[in-house]
Amino acid sequence: MIRIGIIGTGGMAHAHARSFQRIKGVRLAAACDLDPNRVQDYGKEFGITDLYTDLDAMLKNADMDAVSIVTPDSSHAPISLQAIAAGKHVLCEKPLAVTYPDAKKMVQAAKRKKVINMVNFSYRNSSALMKAADMAAKGMFGEIKHVDAHYLQSWLSSRVWGDWKTSSGWLWRLSSEHGSKGVLGDVGVHILDFASFPVGPMKTIHCRLKTFPKVKGNRIGEYKLDANDSAIMTVEYANGALGTVSTTRYATGHANTVALSLHGTDGAVRINLDRSYTEMDVTRGKDRHTCTWKTITCGRTPDMYKRFVESIRTGVQDQPDFARGAEIQKALDACFVSDAEDRTVRL
């Protein structure tokens, strides 16, 4: 039996609990949240009785092999470091940290303690992405020259996910003081991983960030609304391909669109997760001369929670690990430098 403790019991922690509960041989052993009511409700919902509002107490007393960290972004690094020091395997939400130096500390700590470490780039759950990466690695699209990736949300211009003005779960995402790196840190990390996983490492990045005025004084209660809402990036990959990556919370008409297309000298692939996690369109060989696309069904791939548990069971570290999280963090830091200095940054 693998015993997991959940740290942070807000919105996303529900997906963690449901996913871990579906895995045979896994038990939700404990949960911790600074908010006593929230952790109590969560305990009731998922049948967890060992509940904490203090991380030290949880790490000292709870019977657990691993933790899943689902707190706001700025606490990922300190909580991970504490959990690793206590010898726990760690699945950490994205972004891994809020700076590359912090992310590197996490990588080093996990390595030293020899614990399994993973960052929840959850769109790796798409079997279409895994298949596209495999085909790209085998050269089945030829040399990749052009990459288009976008992650589109609209919760600032619609009520698709409720009213952001009245929910702390949305408001902290708009506030640097609350540890948010804006849309770039929130979902930009996903799309940077989604694009560069099949294409390979990024060599340079140029980024433009924008924070739009939203309410009078740009403040709601304790939340100063200063984090970026939109990010547009141009990327040169180490293999020479050029690409665009964009993300925004103002893509009216899109709830949560994650899409990627890779174009190579012998073929191309298109993935759009709104349509399917398991299907992709491919054109290859002669088909490319007529722009004929065929849909390929890609079966299933284990989700991040299963991969984490399997890594603990076998002792074999799966991907994406903290080192991958740190690589993406480096790109994120570069985006802020690029935007501030209006220049391309080498990674």
Ligand SMILES: NC(=O)c1ccc[n+]([C@@H]2O[C@H](COP(=O)([O-])OP(=O)(O)OC[C@H]3O[C@@H](n4cnc5c(N)ncnc54)[C@H](O)[C@@H]3O)[C@@H](O)[C@H]2O)c1
């Ligand atoms: N991988 C994904 O697809 C995905 C999706 C949504 C959110 N997330 C990530 O999950 C994390 C949480 O997001 P959310 O939407 O659940 O936020 P949320 O605001 O709904 O929940 C966060 C919870 O953490 C608690 N908390 C804050 N600081 C804490 C601390 N130091 N110790 C213990 N508890 C603490 C809060 O009280 C709150 O209950 C974020 O990092 C976010 O980026 C990832």
